[in-house]
Amino acid sequence: MPQISGKVAKRAAGRPATKANAAQEPRPVSDKTLRKALGYHMKRAFNVIQTDLSETLKPLGLRMLTYTALVLIVDNPGLSQSQLADAMDIERPNLVVIVDELEQxxxxxxxxxxxxxxxxxxxxxxxxxxxxxxxVAAVLSHEARLLARFDAGQLEATKTVLQSIRAEG
Amino acid sequence: MPQISGKVAKRAAGRPATKANAAQEPRPVSDKTLRKALGYHMKRAFNVIQTDLSETLKPLGLRMLTYTALVLIVDNPGLSQSQLADAMDIERPNLVVIVDELEQxxxxxxxxxxxxxxxxxxxxxxxxxxxxxxxVAAVLSHEARLLARFDAGQLEATKTVLQSIRAEG
DNA sequence: CCTAGATCGTTATTAACTATAATTATCATC
DNA sequence: GATGATAATTATAGTTAATAACGATCTAGG
Structure with a gap:
């Protein structure tokens, strides 16, 4: 699930630039068409955030799914597995192992x-x-660091767009 | 990969509200803690967009990964599999089957x-x-419909944030 | 009452995506 | 020419997602 990122930079850095390969210098791959779609940017950004989140949760023995389930259970004591699966947008059968793990x-x-x-x-x-x-504290502080450079207006607009996309389905 | 969404609505709609269950009316599950993190909104929004994208591509015989690979190959003729894997942020071994499929x-x-x-x-x-x-035409028109209700400023701010998140890694 | 249909949790199964190690062929360098 | 690096591949395993089907239990209608 953790996805490697930043490989383009690694590649570009590791070139000796000898006479032989100077001619066919590996021009960076153009994503000019893909970047017209917001979904493309979302996938890449989500990969970054997901990787960061996974590494944040790993020392706590949690994955994204077990974290989400635990938070929802604490915030909604007594809820059923069906309610939880609905809230997490996953199928009931797939929730069973998650709840098993939290219970064990x-x-x-x-x-x-x-x-x-x-x-x-x-x-x-x-x-x-x-x-x-x-x-929760670890996740929020990690994310705050990741988003520190943006101003509140930008983040608010982003949140609004993302939430509304979700609402429409 | 397509994820079911809108289940909450389905659940809420299908309640007969008899005397028996009127008391323990299933209060909607609160995600008050999760929604403090932008990553949460991003995951839900990405699920929606990904599902929409998959359904758009299915009649064309493509999946998200084969679509991405095809677009990058057309836009960058002659590139190698290593370059393509780097551009797609996937491991080289995982690209083999994708290129196989496009070739077949x-x-x-x-x-x-x-x-x-x-x-x-x-x-x-x-x-x-x-x-x-x-x-490409299908994907862009589908997404345009999905994002029709937002103004350009909101979408631009969102795109800026998502791009910068990706850049930082 | 009591039967038919629905719901809850579960098992089993499949598919898709991701990640790592190791192998072969080829290239680059000393 | 030997050594190390790179390209593509194979094999493998782990995680997530989707579907069908089952037993237990509840609900509703006759």
Whole structure:
């Protein structure tokens, strides 16, 4: 899942520029057509953010999906796996292993609810809530550093666009 | 790869609201903590755009990766697989099957270059260039429809932020 | 009551994308 | 000419996503 970035720079730096290859100097690959689409920029930017996020979470023993699930469980105590899967936009079968992992790490509990014995009420343990605090702080501070150079107006416009794209579906 | 979206709406719509469940009406799941991070909005927005893109490309027999590769090959005739992999930010081994697929569909050619017989010069066929035209037009018009409601300033700010994120790595 | 249909969590399976190590052929350099 | 680097490839494994199907349970209509 972590994606390597910045290879173009590595390539460009590592050229000895001898007489032999001076002629066919590897001209940088043009992405003039791709860059007309916002989705292209979004994929590249998302790769960067996702890699950064993964490295932030790794020392805490979390991945992006387990982080997302843990945060939603802490913020919404007692929710069901179906609700959680809906909130995460993933299929119910794929959530099972995520909840399994959180449960095995004793970060959450699957509790039976008497009124509907088909469902589990998901609740975080104390350790889960403590990890939540550390993980959320780490994620936000990491991202703040990554976005430090932008002004609030730019970020607000970006957030607005991204949110509205999501809303339309 | 296409991700289902809009499930929350489906769920909310399908409730009969009888006496029994009126009490524990499924309150919408709160993402108040997650939404503090721009990466969260980016993932959701990217899912929407990616799903839209995949559906746009499917009738043309392309996926996101084969589309990206085809566009870069048409725009950069004769480039090598290493250059292409670098431009796409994927590992060289993973590019092989993509180039295989484009070649089997007779959209591109792997041509030996005499000056360096280790590399292939990738070039699009006539069919490849024709499909390129149709695919690029389809992608841009689809995205234009998806982004129609935003003004140019918002989109420009978004593009600037996304590009700079990518540049920093 | 009680049967039919729906929902919840689950298993199994498949496909797509990503990442790493190792191999072969070729090139560059000393 | 030997040594090391590069290009493409093979093999492999890990992660994520999508679908079908099942048992248990709930809901609704007769």
């Amino acid at each position: 790490n004793e970060l959450i509990l699957r509790e039976r609810v008497p009124s509907d014995r088909r469902t589990y009420a998901l609740n975080a343990t104390l350790a889960g809530r403590q990890l939540y605090e550390r993980a | 569909n007779e959209l591109i050619l792997r041509e030996r270059v005499p000056s360096d017989r280790r590399t292939y010069a990738l070039n699009a066929t006539l069919a490849g260039r024709q499909l390129y035209e149709r695919a």
